[in-house]
Amino acid sequence: MAKPTQGGPKHAVRATRTAGRQMRSRLLNAASDLFKERGLAGVSIGDIAAAADAFPSQITYYFRTKEALFVEAACRDVLYAGRAAEEAAARAETTRQYTKALVDSVMHADALPFFAEALTLTRRRQDLAPLIERTIARLHAEGWRAYEGQVKAHGWRSRLDPETSARRFWAIALGVALEGYATGRGTEELAAEMLRVLDAQADPNPSEQRLKLVAGGSQKNSSDPETLS
Amino acid sequence: MAKPTQGGPKHAVRATRTAGRQMRSRLLNAASDLFKERGLAGVSIGDIAAAADAFPSQITYYFRTKEALFVEAACRDVLYAGRAAEEAAARAETTRQYTKALVDSVMHADALPFFAEALTLTRRRQDLAPLIERTIARLHAEGWRAYEGQVKAHGWRSRLDPETSARRFWAIALGVALEGYATGRGTEELAAEMLRVLDAQADPNPSEQRLKLVAGGSQKNSSDPETLS
Numbered sequence: 001m002a003k004p005t006q007g008g009p010k011h012a013v014r015a016t017r018t019a020g021r022q023m024r025s026r027l028l029n030a031a032s033d034l035f036k037e038r039g040l041a042g043v044s045i046g047d048i049a050a051a052a053d054a055f056p057s058q059i060t061y062y063f064r065t066k067e068a069l070f071v072e073a074a075c076r077d078v079l080y081a082g083r084a085a086e087e088a089a090a091r092a093e094t095t096r097q098y099t100k101a102l103v104d105s106v107m108h109a110d111a112l113p114f115f116a117e118a119l120t121l122t123r124r125r126q127d128l129a130p131l132i133e134r135t136i137a138r139l140h141a142e143g144w145r146a147y148e149g150q151v152k153a154h155g156w157r158s159r160l161d162p163e164t165s166a167r168r169f170w171a172i173a174l175g176v177a178l179e180g181y182a183t184g185r186g187t188e189e190l191a192a193e194m195l196r197v198l199d200a201q202a203d204p205n206p207s208e209q210r211l212k213l214v215a216g217g218s219q220k221n222s223s224d225p226e227t228l229s
Numbered sequence: 230m231a232k233p234t235q236g237g238p239k240h241a242v243r244a245t246r247t248a249g250r251q252m253r254s255r256l257l258n259a260a261s262d263l264f265k266e267r268g269l270a271g272v273s274i275g276d277i278a279a280a281a282d283a284f285p286s287q288i289t290y291y292f293r294t295k296e297a298l299f300v301e302a303a304c305r306d307v308l309y310a311g312r313a314a315e316e317a318a319a320r321a322e323t324t325r326q327y328t329k330a331l332v333d334s335v336m337h338a339d340a341l342p343f344f345a346e347a348l349t350l351t352r353r354r355q356d357l358a359p360l361i362e363r364t365i366a367r368l369h370a371e372g373w374r375a376y377e378g379q380v381k382a383h384g385w386r387s388r389l390d391p392e393t394s395a396r397r398f399w400a401i402a403l404g405v406a407l408e409g410y411a412t413g414r415g416t417e418e419l420a421a422e423m424l425r426v427l428d429a430q431a432d433p434n435p436s437e438q439r440l441k442l443v444a445g446g447s448q449k450n451s452s453d454p455e456t457l458s
Binding site for chain 2: 038039041042113116117118119120122123124126129132133136159160164167168170171172173174175176178179181182183184193196197199
């Protein structure tokens with residue numbers, strides 16, 4: 001919406017804006033790789049500039065501080081991880097398959113420990129809280145809309161409303177990742193622990209059956225070969 | 230079990246050991262206060278020594294590094310918070326009261342964000358992982374035994390086994406605290422969010438009713454005045 005300034009032609013402004021977006025994106029990519037490998041304290045602005053073939057002043061121009069770049073990169077990554085998980089789960093036929101695909105995808109990405117570190121940082125840097133706030137709201141909203149769409153498409157029954165399901169999914173994902181990475185667990189173990197702890201989404205059949213029994217009719221077999229626990 | 234060395238009398242060794250324990254405890258107390266206020270990066274070994282009226286060399290003697298002291302203080306605090314929560318919940322009459330008392334107690338303590346920071350730190354300091362591992366195992370085991378005792382004493386019915394309940398409780402507590410502190414939430418909001426996300430423990434009555442209906446008899450009224458959502 002910005003008008004070209006000083007009489008410059010529109011296309012030049014657009015070109016500049018595009019170049020700016022590309023540089024921003026390149027800096028975020030380089031920062032994400034380095035921060036995930038070494039953490040906030042292990043990376044300098046100079047390291048990121050070198051990796052992105054940019055000048056340190058470009059980092060401070062686009063992001064102001066290393067901490068702000070850290071939080072923005074972590075937020076971007078966790079949103080990508082959430083979308084990748086929804087794509088991985090999109091063809092699930094049952095809530096159990098859906099949950100398992102989501103959990104596997106999220107736990108095999110390395111976005112969660114990165115985001116957890118950003119959350120820890122932001123607790124003492126409340127100037128960075130608004131981006132975290134928007135990111136969590138988007139994670140919840142995107143998760144909940146995707147799940148709601150699946151529930152409607154398949155006629156699944158769920159004990160939890162989709163919004164609470166999404167909030168629970170991300171709270172448990174963060175808690176399990178935080179515990180698991182601290183104790184050196186592998187991603188398979190993290191996924192298994194998350195499925196165990198999620199329970200309600202991972203194992204909706206008993207209550208589904210009960211609901212149907214109470215409602216007076218069920219065609220479902222009571223032994224589910226996919227039972228996890 | 231250590232024998233007095235160099236022929237010193239036993240009581241002198243015991244006195245030294247007691248003095249050592251007291252100094253350790255004093256250093257942990259001072260460290261806990263300072264770390265909770267300012268975080269790992271905001272506190273030096275010198276600050277802690279000054280606050281505990283000790284020498285910096287005593288900190289390195291007992292704990293080796295600032296990071297090891299941070300993790301030990303955070304582990305001790307979260308175990309205390311777990312026990313305080315069990316005490317706060319001990320007189321609950323229903324699973325809902327029990328869960329609410331636990332959640333309120335844990336979310337009003339400041340041990341969780343401190344422990345979350347220790348978990349984030351330990352991810353890159355795997356030499357400190359064994360203490361974290363033991364602490365999480367104790368948190369789970371103490372929570373699960375306390376809950377199991379209550380379930381037996383009151384004849385509560387629970388959809389989850391006590392061990393899974395305890396693991397879920399702490400994973401959700403960590404995830405909710407991590408999100409909530411990053412976005413500047415107050416402890417009341419954290420407790421409300423945790424109760425919402427926990428759901429199964431906070432609201433076991435619908436499935437209890439279904440179980441009883443399936444089993445063929447219920448004296449329970451289907452409208453529960455305590456329903457949360």
